[in-house]
Amino acid sequence: MCVQPAEHGDxxxxxxxxxxxxxxxxxxxxxxxxxxxxxxxxxxxxxxxxIVRFDEYVARASAExxxxxxxxxxxxxxxxxxxxxxxxxxxxxxGSVHTFTGGELEHREMLGKFERGEDWSRNLAPAxxxxxxxxxxxLYPTLAGGTLPEGGRRVDLQGFAFRHEPSDDxxxxxxxxMHEVVRLGLPGEALEHRDYWLARGGELLRAVGLHATPVxxxxxxFGRGGKVQKAMQREQSLKYEFVVPICSAEKPTAVGSCNxxxxxxxxxxxxxxxxxxxxxxxxxxxGLERVALALFRAHGLAIGAWPRDVRxxxxxx
Amino acid sequence: MCVQPAEHGDxxxxxxxxxxxxxxxxxxxxxxxxxxxxxxxxxxxxxxxxIVRFDEYVARASAExxxxxxxxxxxxxxxxxxxxxxxxxxxxxxGSVHTFTGGELEHREMLGKFERGEDWSRNLAPAxxxxxxxxxxxLYPTLAGGTLPEGGRRVDLQGFAFRHEPSDDxxxxxxxxMHEVVRLGLPGEALEHRDYWLARGGELLRAVGLHATPVxxxxxxFGRGGKVQKAMQREQSLKYEFVVPICSAEKPTAVGSCNxxxxxxxxxxxxxxxxxxxxxxxxxxxGLERVALALFRAHGLAIGAWPRDVRxxxxxx
Numbered sequence: 001m002c003v004q005p006a007e008h009g010d011x012x013x014x015x016x017x018x019x020x021x022x023x024x025x026x027x028x029x030x031x032x033x034x035x036x037x038x039x040x041x042x043x044x045x046x047x048x049x050x051i052v053r054f055d056e057y058v059a060r061a062s063a064e065x066x067x068x069x070x071x072x073x074x075x076x077x078x079x080x081x082x083x084x085x086x087x088x089x090x091x092x093x094x095g096s097v098h099t100f101t102g103g104e105l106e107h108r109e110m111l112g113k114f115e116r117g118e119d120w121s122r123n124l125a126p127a128x129x130x131x132x133x134x135x136x137x138x139l140y141p142t143l144a145g146g147t148l149p150e151g152g153r154r155v156d157l158q159g160f161a162f163r164h165e166p167s168d169d170x171x172x173x174x175x176x177x178m179h180e181v182v183r184l185g186l187p188g189e190a191l192e193h194r195d196y197w198l199a200r201g202g203e204l205l206r207a208v209g210l211h212a213t214p215v216x217x218x219x220x221x222f223g224r225g226g227k228v229q230k231a232m233q234r235e236q237s238l239k240y241e242f243v244v245p246i247c248s249a250e251k252p253t254a255v256g257s258c259n260x261x262x263x264x265x266x267x268x269x270x271x272x273x274x275x276x277x278x279x280x281x282x283x284x285x286x287g288l289e290r291v292a293l294a295l296f297r298a299h300g301l302a303i304g305a306w307p308r309d310v311r312x313x314x315x316x317x
Numbered sequence: 318m319c320v321q322p323a324e325h326g327d328x329x330x331x332x333x334x335x336x337x338x339x340x341x342x343x344x345x346x347x348x349x350x351x352x353x354x355x356x357x358x359x360x361x362x363x364x365x366x367x368i369v370r371f372d373e374y375v376a377r378a379s380a381e382x383x384x385x386x387x388x389x390x391x392x393x394x395x396x397x398x399x400x401x402x403x404x405x406x407x408x409x410x411x412g413s414v415h416t417f418t419g420g421e422l423e424h425r426e427m428l429g430k431f432e433r434g435e436d437w438s439r440n441l442a443p444a445x446x447x448x449x450x451x452x453x454x455x456l457y458p459t460l461a462g463g464t465l466p467e468g469g470r471r472v473d474l475q476g477f478a479f480r481h482e483p484s485d486d487x488x489x490x491x492x493x494x495m496h497e498v499v500r501l502g503l504p505g506e507a508l509e510h511r512d513y514w515l516a517r518g519g520e521l522l523r524a525v526g527l528h529a530t531p532v533x534x535x536x537x538x539f540g541r542g543g544k545v546q547k548a549m550q551r552e553q554s555l556k557y558e559f560v561v562p563i564c565s566a567e568k569p570t571a572v573g574s575c576n577x578x579x580x581x582x583x584x585x586x587x588x589x590x591x592x593x594x595x596x597x598x599x600x601x602x603x604g605l606e607r608v609a610l611a612l613f614r615a616h617g618l619a620i621g622a623w624p625r626d627v628r629x630x631x632x633x634x
Binding site for chain 1: 350351352353354355357358359360361362365385386387388389390391392393394395396397399404405408409410411412413414415416417418420421424427428431436437438439441442443444445446448455456458459477479481483491492493539540541
C-alpha cells in the first residue's frame, strides 16, 4: 500500500541531538517557524520557494506521461475512510475532524466546560470528513464502481497529508505535502509504472544533488499484528523508498517512494480494468518538505550558495 | 475580526437551483470533482491553474509592500485556539482534530465498534491541533509576547482554511484557500493597510474582469448573542467585503475582504507596538476558490476563450 510513503522501515526514531540541532538551525534561519506543536511548522519564504520549485520540477517530469491532473484538499470523506483499512492498520496516525452541531443550550454547556478547563471535545460530533492520510486516497473513491479505459489511467496529484506522529525530527512532520503520480490498470501496467518511477525518481533526485538509494521498505503497520503485514509487504517488495541521509547517515530519511498496491484500492472501491478484472494500482510519491530538508542539508541553508546546476534544474535563479 | 473573510452578511443562504446548476456545470467540465461531502471537492487541472495564477498575481501585488512571506499548514495549535474566542463566536464552523492514542487493547475495542457500525469516534482523543479557521490565525501566536519594530510588520500568507458549513453553493466550500496580507502595528498603520487594500483589492479584481463592489459586512457570529456582535461589527465598519455575483445577482458572493481587527489579536497574544501599546492589526484576504468560481462564471468555463487582457494579466497564455 502507498499509505505511508515516507517511512524508514522498522528503525525506531532516534530523538537525538542531531535532529534537534538541524531543527534549531532551520528555525534560526527562518526556514521553519515553530507553532508550539512537535512536527507542525510554518514555512518561511525560501523553504516554501524550494518546495514550489521542486514540485514544478516533478510536475514537468510527470507531464511527459500526459496524466490527468487533480488536486484534492487535505480532507476526505469519512464514509470512504470506512471502506479502506486505515483504522485497522494505522489508527495511531489518524486525524478525525469533529465539530459542534448543537444549539444555544448545548453551546452554553460546552462553553461552561471550556471555561472551567474541562474536556469540551466530547461535546463535538464527528464531521463528514477525515484528514487525508495519503494524498492518493481521495482519488480512488472518485472512480468507484467504474471501468477504466484501455491502458488504464494516470493521475498527477499534489496535496497535504496528515499523520499524527509528534517528533523532534524536522523530517517527521504531522502535516506535509506530497507530489504523486498514480497509475490504475492491469497488474502489468501498475508494475510498469512503479518500475518506471523507480528509475526516473532516482534520476530526478540525483539531478538536484540528492544521491537517493532505493531500498525495500514497509509501512508502519500498528501493533503486534502489524509485524506480519510489514514482513509480507517487504517479502513481496511492494514498497521501495528513496532514502537520503538528512540528520543521520545510519538512519537515512525516505524522501520518496514507489508503491505497488496490488488490487487493494481497486477492490475497496470496485474499480475495474477494461477487461473486467479488478484494477491494480501503483504510485510514486515525493515528500516535498522532506526533499526541501534534504536539499538544505546537502547544499546549505542559503539558496544563493547552492551549486549552480542544482539552482538551474530547479529554476531557482 | 478577520475570522470569516468571505461571508455575505446576514442573508440566509439560498440553496436554489442556480447553485446546483452552476455546480453541475463545473463538475461536467471536470473543473470540480465531487467527493461525496457537500462543500468538499477535488480541483481539476484548469480550476487549479486559475487558482495558482490568481494567487501569484496577488503575491506580485503584495510584494510591492515588501512583506515577510510565511506559509502555514491547514492546522494550528489547540492551545492557541483556546486563547481566541472562536469557540464562543463560531462553534458551528469549528474543526477539531482527534486521533487514537490507545494500545492494542483499546484498538480492539474501537475496531469492535467500527465493525458493528457503532460510533467509534468516542474512542479517539483530541490531538494537539485544530483545523485553521482563518489563515492569519496561526501568525499571531508566533509573535506572542513580542514587540513589533517601528512601522509594524507586514506578512504575506496563503493557505487552507476550514469551515464546517455543508452547502450546495459551490462558493461555500468547507475547505478552501485564502491569500492574505496582514499588517500589525499602531492603530493608524492597521487602518492605513485596510484602506490601501480596499482600493488596491478592487483594482486587482477589476483588472481580471470582476467588478467587485466593496460593502460593509459582518462575520457569521453564532446564536442570538451573535446578533449584537454582528451589529457592532457593522456599526464600526470593521469589515468590508468585495462582492461579485456568481450564482445570484441579488445575493452576490464575497470573493475577498478587508478587515480591521482593532487590538483583538494583539491583546489575545500580548503583541505590542514599538511604543509599548497593544498592537492593532488588519488584513486583506482573497478567497482563491471563490475568485476562480467568479472568473469561470464571468468569462466562461473554457480558459482559452477568456478575454485576452484577463488571460494576459493572469499569465494564462
